[in-house]
Amino acid sequence: MLTKKQLDLLEFIHKRVQRDGVPPSFDEMKDALDLRSKSGIHRLITALEERGFIRRLAHRARAIEIVKLPESMGGAPTSGFQPRVIDGPHPSPAQPANISPDEVQLFARELPVMGKIAAGVPIEAISHVDHHVAVPGQMLSSGGSHYALEVKGDSMIEAGINDGDVVIIRESSTADNGDIVVALVEDQEATLKRFHHNGTSIALEAANPAYETRVFPEDKVKVQGKLVGLIRTY
Structure with missing residues (x-):
């Protein structure tokens, strides 16, 4: 189950990806959710990743990918435990460009x-x-x-x-x-x-x-x- 803030952020990211092809920046997420600092966004993103709704990638800027959506947003129903799998090995990615120090922590x-x-x-x-x-x-x-x-x-x-x-x-x-x-x-x-x-x-x-x-x-x-x-x- 997601909190309202987590759901709001997931919905905002999903809409921006659908519209622009890339997720929003930290500043855009902070403003959209009316939060005072980007650290709050970082906590929300970590919670969404832990629950399996997003995945953070290392090979592109603003490296957030939607993995699934809750039923309230049109996603398929899920039941039981779903493990997160990290595939490897991968070639070393390039350093993402044009990101803030706060965003570096996501990669x-x-x-x-x-x-x-x-x-x-x-x-x-x-x-x-x-x-x-x-x-x-x-x-x-x-x-x-x-x-x-x-x-x-x-x-x-x-x-x-x-x-x-x-x-x-x-x-x-x-x-x-x-x-x-x-x-x-x-x-x-x-x-x-x-x-x-x-x-x-x-x-x-x-x-x-x-x-x-x-x-x-x-x-x-x-x-x-x-x-x-x-x-x-x-």
Whole structure:
């Protein structure tokens, strides 16, 4: 069931798409619903997407697509649970042009999945793009490049990171104590661990008591990036 504001916004978007072939801008939606800020529009759009009425796309400006309409607007009746499916992989899309900072949050971005990362004993260094994954724009921190890695192992389970999860990493060569980082050990092995720098040593700490903290001379460990998000598939 939709609230009146959600229904009003869906109807406005539908009419504009029917008339112009493209959805309205944030400003147009805000004015049409007589809202004070575009953040209210963002919440309404998120609610419509969660209920399966719209889909947000990454390859065009104002990337909103009507998926279905409620019966009150002439849509087909629905019953029961309908899962949302994200197909992949897709080629990396171009950055949409002429959008406001508020609208940027609506867009998913395609990130390269650079193979697997060990959350356990370190595995071979990451050196290739395996495939791509779509990541919500609001998950990515501002500034810097990002990439994704598939987790292999259970050493970070107490930090909420499970085997098979996809972690989102912001490229960085530095980290603060307590950060979860991708660390390259002796230029050969990559691992996902909590970072601690103490004097001339670096400790890579697991989040599972079954794994010991590993300590290396600081010149044997290179930080490759910091964890900023996680995607889990059920």
